Amino acid sequence: MPLSAVHETLISHGLLPPKTLTVAVTEACNQRCAHCWKSAGTGEPACRIPAGTLCEILGEFRALGGEGVRFTGGEPLCHPQWLELLRFAVAEGFGAVSLQTNGVLLDEGRVAALAGIDFPGLSIQVSLDGATAATHDLVRGEGAFLGVMRGMEQLARGGLISRVSIFCTEMRHNLEEIPALLALAESLGVTSVTTGMLVSCGRAAGGALVRPPEPSQYLGLLQRYRDDASFRELYRRVGRVAALEWGNCSEPRGGACNFLENPYLTARGVLYPCVLCHADPYSVEGVLEKGLAAAIVEGAPIWSELLAVSRRRPDEIADCRECGERLTCAGGCLGRAWGSFGDIMAPDDRCAVRREIARHKAR
Template sequence: MLDCQSHTEVEPVPTEILLKRINEFADLGGKQISIAGGEPFCHPDWYQLLTSCCRHADFQEVCLQTNATLLTPGRVSALLELPMDKLFVQVSLDGASNETHDYVRGPGTYELSIMGIRLLAEAGLGERTRIAFTEMFHNFEDLPALLEMVDRLGISRLVSGTLLKGGRATRSDRIALPVPSQYLDLITRYHKDDRFKSLYHRRGNIAAIEWHNGMSLPNANVCTCIKNLFIDANRWMYPCVMMPAEKYAVKAVHNRSLGQLIIESLPLWAELPQIGKRRQAELKFCRDCPGKDHCLGGCMGRAYTAHGNLMEVEDRCALRKAVYCRRPPS
């Protein structure tokens, strides 16, 4: 999700509050935790926080989400001191060149991110590193080149997700979602380019190809809403990172225990699972779609962020339908 906010300075969340929240989440049975931002390396006690997460025996995965621009040899050495059986580093990279990445991230950021990724790879952390790519109209054609780069550097995975515009980004024409023809061209390449297909199965996870390969397999549920709580730096808790809607926000979270917050959230979020089931049955745009049993109405968080209505189709509906309606290769 691209959520462009203003450039006002935000004070880091106090370390003692974050440590308390980490411990509470572990005590409540949490298995996976992600430290995101902003940029985690901007927090003065980032290493203490990350160490606390990695030392919790019950956490199966700890994900550090970064743009890698602030990575240094010293910081990479510090990461090597942490338990490697559960730590993953997820690096945001939105292009295979300065032109595409810097278009949204700012001048000079591509080179800094690549330097950080190389530091991770050279330190032996390549297989613990994933590249997160936001699919947009202007950068979608970079995916094959990014797969080559990921393989060359020994990075474990390239994972793509489609742009979701939030905040001031909704009023900008600078960026846009990919168009159906781009998805279809990529699927055609997947079938005709053996090198690309091999790389993909070794290193890739791209929405268009996953939908294409999985469309004949019914899904029980595509929505992880409520399963993955999201707390932002403004002290609000949401049912999902894809649904940062004030209507479903629990506010002033730093003053209360996580258990209290979850109890408070129950009446706010109680309708969401039922709405998810209604979407699968009632969305008129889904009725004749050949992929309806795979898509199940898509992500309702995306639908709400894009349209302000949980009973609308998600913003990727045209992309999904193009994939589902594509004829199999001859």
């Protein structure tokens, strides 16, 4: 299919071309996390994308103007050709190539292989869900914290710590540890920690073990940010927590979600318009067989409908119409709404938190 036809199709449907492709290269995982979206590591036969097939897809994406690729899973290091895939992405000319890992499999040999890529656009995102073993291991299993700390040590020894960022899922049992997590990250030499609220889907759906934080917990974190100068400076150096950013934001968001800029491809060959929007009615199947360009053309009409829905959310969701934050929130994330409630016209699952933060700001 001519590349010009793909771009013309997107333009005709009012869509922006994709910039960064997130690929779940395998469903296999060495952990069985209680908060996993995709229920990876179940012990069932795990799908993985054949290396040759994925290289063809990455080549298509680069030819379409793709700028970056993120390799995730499952655990991407469980894919037998993970290194070949990273090297191919670099050779294709992507400006940014990211490996998203739980860190446990980062032994001396794998880190040496990563260091051998020698590409300034390579980044490594490590999942760390607490500043202590008790907190992290509660959701990832006994020994997980020790394993990721060993992985971080190997990254430091291999000269890669400057490429590392940390991602933490905000949960009820770990939110109070965010200040300690930022301090731990800085002590390890990591300069970027991003956190995001748990989405109650996958294994986390209806679970008693892991739950989203209470609004009062976020207010406590925001108050500490305002009262504690040392934490405030640490946060400015290292952290990015959505709730704290909301607490300091007053600019309108404007427009609507640009979801197609960050599409997500599963190990089974299903393409979703966004890494956060796993709504099957808005997906395209069979991508491994039909190719990425054909899948994007097929998906354009339904993604155009989804874009229209996104634009209507602030006006059609009753809670949004009456909310003073509707301009800065713009209806929130429809992907999170789908994941939490199975309804793209439901409020964002962080709605109560945003409202409480808005009230706190107004005092």
